[in-house]
Amino acid sequence: xxxxxxxxxxxxxxxxxxxxxxxxxxxxxxxxxxxxxxxxxxxxxxxxxxxxxxxxxxxxxxxxxxxxxxxxxxxxxxxxxxxxxxxxxxxxxxxxxxxxxxxxxxxxxxxxxxxxxxxxxxxxxxxxxxxxxxxxxxxxxxxxxxxxxxxxxxxxxxxxxxxxxxxxxxxxxxxxxxxxxxxxxxxxxxxxxxxxxxxxxxxxxxxxxxxxxxxxxxxxxxxxxxxxxxxxxxxxxxxxxxxxxxxxxxxxxxxxxxxxxxxxxxxxxxxxxxxxxxxxxxxxxxxxxxxxx
Numbered sequence: 547x548x549x550x551x552x553x554x555x556x557x558x559x560x561x562x563x564x565x566x567x568x569x570x571x572x573x574x575x576x577x578x579x580x581x582x583x584x585x586x587x588x589x590x591x592x593x594x595x596x597x598x599x600x601x602x603x604x605x606x607x608x609x610x611x612x613x614x615x616x617x618x619x620x621x622x623x624x625x626x627x628x629x630x631x632x633x634x635x636x637x638x639x640x641x642x643x644x645x646x647x648x649x650x651x652x653x654x655x656x657x658x659x660x661x662x663x664x665x666x667x668x669x670x671x672x673x674x675x676x677x678x679x680x681x682x683x684x685x686x687x688x689x690x691x692x693x694x695x696x697x698x699x700x701x702x703x704x705x706x707x708x709x710x711x712x713x714x715x716x717x718x719x720x721x722x723x724x725x726x727x728x729x730x731x732x733x734x735x736x737x738x739x740x741x742x743x744x745x746x747x748x749x750x751x752x753x754x755x756x757x758x759x760x761x762x763x764x765x766x767x768x769x770x771x772x773x774x775x776x777x778x779x780x781x782x783x784x785x786x787x788x789x790x791x792x793x794x795x796x797x798x799x800x801x802x803x804x805x806x807x808x809x810x811x812x813x814x815x816x817x818x819x820x821x822x823x824x825x826x827x828x829x830x831x832x833x834x835x836x837x838x839x
Contacts (some may be wrong), residue, residue, distance in 0.1 A: 547571045548738065549610045549648075551597070551639060552617035553590065554580045556695060557654065560731040561614060562590055563812065568735060575606050575617075589619050597635030598625070600642060607646035614734055615639060616654040620667070628662070632670035640674070640681050650684045650744065652737055654730065657691045657749060657803065684744040686737045691751040691803055694824045695727045698761050702773075702789060703825075707832055711774040715792065716799035718758030718777065723751025723805040726819035733792040734816040751805025753818040764825040 548565055552558030553574035557725065565572050573591045576582040586592050595602030597617060597723060617639075619631040635739055636653075643651055659671035678685045705712045719821045756764075759775075766773050779794035783789060 547573055547591075548612045548614060549573045549575065549593075549606055549614035550590075551575045551606075551613065552654075553585055554582050555616060557693070557727045557730060558616040558790045559585060560658055560727050561616065561654075561734050563588055564728075564731040564735050565614075565738065566590060568739070572732060573606070573610065575603075576696070597638055597657070598630055603639055603642035604646055607648055608610070610643070610646065610648050612650040612652065612738060613639070613643050613648050614652040614738070618667075618671075624691065628666045628670050631672060632667060636670070636674040637677060640677055640683075644681055644683060650686075650738075651678055651681065652686045652688065652734055653678055654688045654690070654727060654734070657689045657751075657805075659689060676798070684741070685775045686744060687747045688733060688737075689747065689749045690725050690730050690803055691723045691749075692725070692798075693727050693730075694724045694752070694819070694821065695828075697791070697795070698724065699828070700791070701784075702761045702833075704763055705786075706762075706769060706773050706825065707739050707829070711776050711791055713761055713786075714758050714762075714775060715779065715782075715784060715795040716780050718762075718775075718799075720799050720802050721755035721757045721760075722798065722803045723755045723807070724749050724761075724821065725752040726824050729819050732816045733814055736816065740814075748810060748814075749805060749807075750810065751807045753807075753811075754822055755804040756821050760821065761825075764821050765829075768825045768829050772804065 548570050550562040553562040562572050562574055562585050573593055574585055575595045576592045593606045596605045619626050619628050653673045659668050661669055661672040663669040667757055675687050702712050762773055780799050782794045
């Protein structure tokens with residue numbers, strides 16, 4: 547049985563569903579007030595617990611062969627912080643998995659994670675990677691680049707679909723190998739199905755490096771309209787976005803992250819999603835959701 551931690555989140559939910567679709571028995575760690583009816587209806591077994599509560603994690607790991615975790619504090623608040631979730635929470639989960647006799651552990655980290663990172667979130671991820679490597683379990687660490695399903699939705703997708711101008715930080719011409727979450731889910735599936743690939747660090751990017759201007763163009767092609775674009779200098783707030791994200795967008799304007807995942811895609815049998823294909827799917831799903839509302 548596979549335990550998926552973070553299954554009530556977007557990526558974790560995709561991974562849990564992908565594993566269920568392939569016939570795996572899946573247990574999901576949930577909190578009492580979280581929304582997990584859909585994944586349970588799909589066939590997952592829920593177990594109540596919290597990364598901040600070690601006894602609950604030991605119970606969740608009982609009888610588990612493989613743990614997959616995507617859980618993080620980025621969309622949380624209150625007592626869920628980088629320290630309590632990304633650092634101590636992940637430590638609690640690894641220790642519980644070891645104590646319960648879990649054989650394999652798949653950790654979805656972030657590109658650039660390092661214990662030496664000046665960014666607390668990335669430092670915590672790096673510390674977790676180190677701890678996992680020395681845990682005695684078979685392990686795989688997945689480091690995806692920026693998700694198509696996250697920032698591009700907030701920066702370009704939502705304004706484009708609501709008839710508003712897109713605001714870019716700087717000139718928006720730095721390029722990054724954006725990756726679709728569904729591709730990351732396929733990598734996790736491949737890792738679970740192919741234990742010979744254990745002990746690997748998988749650095750995952752999309753099929754081509756793209757800029758924010760490319761994202762705007764992709765939406766223009768899909769929607770068949772011209773999208774107005776305005777810019778703000780790095781360090782200035784972006785209308786409609788939290789200051790933390792505005793700062794992150796400014797950081798992205800200081801470097802390129804080009805990744806060639808051709809060999810990795812071939813080795814794991816993953817067909818990467820292009821930006822245009824992802825935009826088409828996003829627009830179609832948004833239209834379907836609007837019709838059902």
